[in-house]
Amino acid sequence: MIAAGVLGLAACSGAQSVLEPAGQGAERIAALFWWMAAGALLIWAFVVSLTIYAIRVQPEAHRQNVGAWLIIGGGAIFPTLVLAGLLSYGLALMPELLRPAPENSLQIAVSGEQWWWRIRYRMPSDAGTVELANEIRLPVGEPVSFLLESPDVIHSFWIPSLGGKIDMIPGRTNRLTLEPTRTGVFRGVCAEYCGTSHALMNFDVVVLEKADFTAWLNRQQTIAQPPTQPLAIRGQELFITNGCGACHAVRGTPADGVIGPDLTHVGSRLSLGAGILPNDPEAFLTWMARTEEVKPGVHMPHFGMLPPEDLRDLAAYLDALE
Numbered sequence: 001m002i003a004a005g006v007l008g009l010a011a012c013s014g015a016q017s018v019l020e021p022a023g024q025g026a027e028r029i030a031a032l033f034w035w036m037a038a039g040a041l042l043i044w045a046f047v048v049s050l051t052i053y054a055i056r057v058q059p060e061a062h063r064q065n066v067g068a069w070l071i072i073g074g075g076a077i078f079p080t081l082v083l084a085g086l087l088s089y090g091l092a093l094m095p096e097l098l099r100p101a102p103e104n105s106l107q108i109a110v111s112g113e114q115w116w117w118r119i120r121y122r123m124p125s126d127a128g129t130v131e132l133a134n135e136i137r138l139p140v141g142e143p144v145s146f147l148l149e150s151p152d153v154i155h156s157f158w159i160p161s162l163g164g165k166i167d168m169i170p171g172r173t174n175r176l177t178l179e180p181t182r183t184g185v186f187r188g189v190c191a192e193y194c195g196t197s198h199a200l201m202n203f204d205v206v207v208l209e210k211a212d213f214t215a216w217l218n219r220q221q222t223i224a225q226p227p228t229q230p231l232a233i234r235g236q237e238l239f240i241t242n243g244c245g246a247c248h249a250v251r252g253t254p255a256d257g258v259i260g261p262d263l264t265h266v267g268s269r270l271s272l273g274a275g276i277l278p279n280d281p282e283a284f285l286t287w288m289a290r291t292e293e294v295k296p297g298v299h300m301p302h303f304g305m306l307p308p309e310d311l312r313d314l315a316a317y318l319d320a321l322e
């Protein structure tokens with residue numbers, strides 16, 4: 001049993017673990033988990049001892065009032081005390097978990113799409129647009145307010161390492177405050193079945209030191225640099241002539257679509273296709289040529305009919321959008 005427990009817990013570390021918290025909310029949730037586990041262990045140990053007692057010990061018949069007290073004490077009083085203790089502890093954590101972020105905190109609007117995440121940083125009116133997909137970068141040690149919505153179906157936004165999950169419901173905006181406590185790369189997931197590719201909508205969460213975060217945010221506000229490599233230059237022309245800009249935006253070019261992900265800095269992201277492919281030219285090619293195979297049910301049509309050299313050049317262009 002101990003070996004099984006150790007093996008089980010060995011799977012509880014890493015970029016997507018509630019038991020290795022990297023945020024204030026997650027720390028409270030992990031503490032609650034351990035207290036609940038301890039409470040459950042206490043009740044389990046008590047029941048097991050009673051079982052052993054019943055099997056091993058052959059006492060003469062209990063007096064009736066001893067038996068009655070055993071049932072009242074073990075069956076009602078003991079569990080009520082343990083469960084009441086855990087309930088009050090859990091309820092006491094809630095105000096802290098639901099506390100809104102201060103007025104001037106960073107605000108990030110996240111929209112659950114089929115099946116990817118649209119990320120928009122709320123910027124001052126004089127700053128540029130910061131929109132990206134499937135990747136969120138955060139400064140360490142600062143509360144961040146998330147505004148969560150969905151245009152069509154219900155998703156659930158969850159970064160296990162940073163805090164609790166909350167549903168994204170069409171027609172309303174749910175708010176969640178998260179405060180990362182250490183830097184690192186974590187993984188976010190959709191925690192509510194939302195359709196065919198529900199399991200294929202993940203995102204990367206990168207927690208950075210404040211200065212690195214500011215530099216990253218400034219870079220995200222810039223428009224796309226014109227490509228310099230010959231393949232990428234041809235790729236940009238193909239991107240425009242094939243109508244990719246009807247769905248995708250590349251800020252600084254005629255492509256200004258709003259249906260699919262903003263690709264202005266797509267080459268700088270950690271992964272492609274909502275956390276399912278690495279970010280390299282090969283993966284761009286795979287994605288464009290076989291969207292439906294990579295992500296069943298995806299809205300983007302595949303472009304496998306294009307000549308291989310066109311796909312290669314498109315991939316070179318997208319990869320260069322850093």
Ligand code: CUA
Nearest residue numbers: 155190192194
């Ligand atoms: Cu989105 Cu499940």
